[in-house]
Amino acid sequence: MGVIRLEVDDILVLKKAHPCGSREWRVIRVGVDIGIRCLQCGRFVMVPRRKLEGKIRGIKRRGISLLPQESMLEV
Numbered sequence: 001m002g003v004i005r006l007e008v009d010d011i012l013v014l015k016k017a018h019p020c021g022s023r024e025w026r027v028i029r030v031g032v033d034i035g036i037r038c039l040q041c042g043r044f045v046m047v048p049r050r051k052l053e054g055k056i057r058g059i060k061r062r063g064i065s066l067l068p069q070e071s072m073l074e075v
């Protein structure tokens with residue numbers, strides 16, 4: 001696989017669960033910082049790209065699972 005770039009509306013599956021129990025976040029804003037919203041509790045956070053990069057376990061885009069560990073992930 002090639003390089004994956006984050007897009008708005010991607011669903012990120014993170015390695016660590018949010019305190020509410022969900023691991024899935026929707027990408028709201030893409031820039032120097034990535035804005036993501038927790039799918040379960042609705043919490044919105046801005047995370048620097050570099051910090052987010054190491055936390056992503058998987059990405060779902062339009063219903064298809066992308067596996068960054070098998071490819072280059074460039075957020």
Ligand SMILES: [Zn+2]
Nearest residue numbers: 018020038041
């Ligand atoms: Zn949450």
